[in-house]
Amino acid sequence: MKWLERRLPIASLVNSSFVAYPTPRNLNYWWTFGAILTFMLGVQIVTGVVLAMHYTPHVDFAFNSVESIMRDVNYGWLLRYIHANGASFFFVAAYIHIARGMYYGSYKEPREVLWILGVILFMLMVATGFMGYVLPWGQMSFWAATVITNLFSAIPVVGGSIVTWLWGGFAVGNPTLNRFYSLHYLLPFVIVGVVMLHIWALHVAGQNNPTGVEPKTEKDMVAFTPYATIKDVFFTGVFSILFAWFIFYIPNYLGHSDNYVPANPGQTPTHIVPEWYYLPFYAILRAIPSKLLGVTALAASIIVLAFMPWLDTSPVRSANYRPLYRQFLFIFFAAVIGLGYLGSQEPTGGYVIAARILTIYYFAFFFVILPLLGLFEKTKPLPNSISESVLQKGVPVGASAPPAGVHD
Amino acid sequence: MKRHHSLAAAFALSGLLCCFGTAVSAQEADAPPRQHWSFWGPFGIYDQGQLQRGFKIYREVCSNCHSIKLLSFRNLADPGGPGFTEAQAAAIAASFQVTDGPNDEGQMFQRPGKLSDTFPPPFPNDQTARTALGGKLPPDMSTLAKARSYEWGFPQFIIDAFTMYQEDGPDYIHAILNGYTDPPADFVLPPGGQYNKYFPGHAIGMPKPLSDGQVEYTDGTPTTVDQYGRDVAAFLMWAAEPTLNARKRLGFQVMIFLIVFTGLLYFTKKRVWHAVLHDPDLDKPRVA
Numbered sequence: 001m002k003w004l005e006r007r008l009p010i011a012s013l014v015n016s017s018f019v020a021y022p023t024p025r026n027l028n029y030w031w032t033f034g035a036i037l038t039f040m041l042g043v044q045i046v047t048g049v050v051l052a053m054h055y056t057p058h059v060d061f062a063f064n065s066v067e068s069i070m071r072d073v074n075y076g077w078l079l080r081y082i083h084a085n086g087a088s089f090f091f092v093a094a095y096i097h098i099a100r101g102m103y104y105g106s107y108k109e110p111r112e113v114l115w116i117l118g119v120i121l122f123m124l125m126v127a128t129g130f131m132g133y134v135l136p137w138g139q140m141s142f143w144a145a146t147v148i149t150n151l152f153s154a155i156p157v158v159g160g161s162i163v164t165w166l167w168g169g170f171a172v173g174n175p176t177l178n179r180f181y182s183l184h185y186l187l188p189f190v191i192v193g194v195v196m197l198h199i200w201a202l203h204v205a206g207q208n209n210p211t212g213v214e215p216k217t218e219k220d221m222v223a224f225t226p227y228a229t230i231k232d233v234f235f236t237g238v239f240s241i242l243f244a245w246f247i248f249y250i251p252n253y254l255g256h257s258d259n260y261v262p263a264n265p266g267q268t269p270t271h272i273v274p275e276w277y278y279l280p281f282y283a284i285l286r287a288i289p290s291k292l293l294g295v296t297a298l299a300a301s302i303i304v305l306a307f308m309p310w311l312d313t314s315p316v317r318s319a320n321y322r323p324l325y326r327q328f329l330f331i332f333f334a335a336v337i338g339l340g341y342l343g344s345q346e347p348t349g350g351y352v353i354a355a356r357i358l359t360i361y362y363f364a365f366f367f368v369i370l371p372l373l374g375l376f377e378k379t380k381p382l383p384n385s386i387s388e389s390v391l392q393k394g395v396p397v398g399a400s401a402p403p404a405g406v407h408d
Numbered sequence: 409m410k411r412h413h414s415l416a417a418a419f420a421l422s423g424l425l426c427c428f429g430t431a432v433s434a435q436e437a438d439a440p441p442r443q444h445w446s447f448w449g450p451f452g453i454y455d456q457g458q459l460q461r462g463f464k465i466y467r468e469v470c471s472n473c474h475s476i477k478l479l480s481f482r483n484l485a486d487p488g489g490p491g492f493t494e495a496q497a498a499a500i501a502a503s504f505q506v507t508d509g510p511n512d513e514g515q516m517f518q519r520p521g522k523l524s525d526t527f528p529p530p531f532p533n534d535q536t537a538r539t540a541l542g543g544k545l546p547p548d549m550s551t552l553a554k555a556r557s558y559e560w561g562f563p564q565f566i567i568d569a570f571t572m573y574q575e576d577g578p579d580y581i582h583a584i585l586n587g588y589t590d591p592p593a594d595f596v597l598p599p600g601g602q603y604n605k606y607f608p609g610h611a612i613g614m615p616k617p618l619s620d621g622q623v624e625y626t627d628g629t630p631t632t633v634d635q636y637g638r639d640v641a642a643f644l645m646w647a648a649e650p651t652l653n654a655r656k657r658l659g660f661q662v663m664i665f666l667i668v669f670t671g672l673l674y675f676t677k678k679r680v681w682h683a684v685l686h687d688p689d690l691d692k693p694r695v696a
Contacts, residue, residue, distance in 0.1 A: 244666055252554060
């Protein structure tokens, strides 16, 4: 061990990062979703690598090779249902993780780079998930690929050429499927790399906490292991129960039945919808009558997240001490969910108007509400320290508690 | 045939969305009545007798027009299926003629089916099928029961996640088989179409395929279209999802494990944190 330590101090790196690493003592369960996301990334990579051993990326064989995985490969149905539902649950965890960051102001100084890396991770997830959805080559795969790649044609002058370049031909076809397969295999490992940077940045800046007050002394902290570790593992277990419910009992609930029909370029489905996790952005795209502006709004709706650290002018981090921000933020969450629902519906009549109102709120939240609130909002007094906030909550302080002495 | 479940909307329980929830999108077709299925729920598995009856209907009626290309004869003897013995499955296979070849002389030839063969399609190619059937191609039935659904709308789709409702495909198939009625007076039926109240757009290309007493049952089950519809829909569900029984069994084991394991983790977590939460002396740092 000493021999290795002198040449490559990996053991002490793990120890300082995941064992002795000090973590705020007041973290709640919303802070366990980072660990859950890491778990989901592992699940997706392991199941995905095995699925790739049985999958054939060719327009004539892709659908049947997926069905062969479902029918003939030992536990192939399990691998595929884990992977397909795993994508959804990856996004569930990511959305909760992002919402937690927005609520507790985790994007603010000194965590801007950490936050931007997170936005990059989200964009990589969107790209990976989309290309993975194309691989089974069902009707929805094919038509989703057609609709989404066609968005690039909105770019002036070079749009048409870009789409042809993306397709590798003049329509979505075999070259498209092959390159999506290649990238779907590559991008998860890019995600792994960015996750490492994300964790590195986290460990430089330190974790935020529900009070948003920076830790002042050692008594504000507990060691990562066992305190954060056991909490993360426990809640990953809770999350897995929900995940297993979908895998074993309603494995096709989150999918679309049209994707069990083989891709047919000659027949357009009555209603093309993306996977549920893209629906809010899809609604924003459709809310705007101009294609170019719609695509711009779609891209902006994600990119704007990266600018949150500078759009938010308030010095206070946690929404617990920002009553107005808290209300506007909950309306924002409701607006995103509302956009998600509208994205799944036919874009007619009142739905378009509702989608436009919610889209306006979505952007107004970032460009109007966030900058102004910091100037006008009257915030609640902050606790002096994390340990003070813990004591104020009236946690029973029993004299019979076992002697402290938990040292790693 | 269109449905989208959005988990995001599951969070809409906040009630902030009531204004959208009431605006259910216009449904062209009637909602298929929900049937009782033996394979519903955490312990639901296929009923062997029903799958055998459904197979009989497929073989005698559906297979005249519909292919089921992904199903092999060997599947008939697979565990969790209709429960034919291997000898019975081989006899069924031998009763079909499949095209094989080319042989040493370079000719394609017909031979009796083997267990490893897939079910031969009724028409050599899609164009022949269209020509023979008035221009419409009957869909392949391999994944049909998972490829059809009905959009139940909010809030039913959220309830369905909790009640494990996954049977809208079989419900739809049963409904279609029982949905042939006289068209309303103001309905203009396109040429070659039949009126079906559960079919999107109502004009279905398939003539009414089943009538009472058409397929003989030997086990005393009523020979009604209602019963035929249920049996063949169950068979098609098995054809689309042959590993359902194994999934339910493993699912129960995994659930038991996860619940016990997570419970133990919870108590471990409580014990580890006990000292932190009940420590009168917050001055003592807990960082190594």
